[in-house]
Amino acid sequence: MAYEKKNGDISVFKNTKKTAENNLPDYSGQAMVDDKLMNVALWLKFPEDKPAFLTGKIEVHVPRSSANTEDPIQDRPVYPAEEPISDAEIIPSSSDAGNGLPF
Numbered sequence: 001m002a003y004e005k006k007n008g009d010i011s012v013f014k015n016t017k018k019t020a021e022n023n024l025p026d027y028s029g030q031a032m033v034d035d036k037l038m039n040v041a042l043w044l045k046f047p048e049d050k051p052a053f054l055t056g057k058i059e060v061h062v063p064r065s066s067a068n069t070e071d072p073i074q075d076r077p078v079y080p081a082e083e084p085i086s087d088a089e090i091i092p093s094s095s096d097a098g099n100g101l102p103f
Helices: none
Strands: 010-014 029-032 036-045 053-060
Touching: 010 036, 029 053
Parallel strands: none
Antiparallel strands: 010 029, 029 036, 036 053
């Protein structure tokens, strides 16, 4: 039988993918709070002249299968293409006249 978390239970594990270049947490895991599964992330801090401590965050767990799978590119509105403007339709402004720039 698999272990089932009860309210107040927390399990965290050392992150083996943590490097000096990334900001991944030093420890991560899950907790059960008010019958809701929560994700936990903890970072070790080593301030000068003070003892080391942990800082972290906790947020509601969202299973991957129910995560937002909408494709923002596919779901955006599609606008009809416009005809290109010909050079004859471009009217130069008075500030463009005589500046020697080809545009």
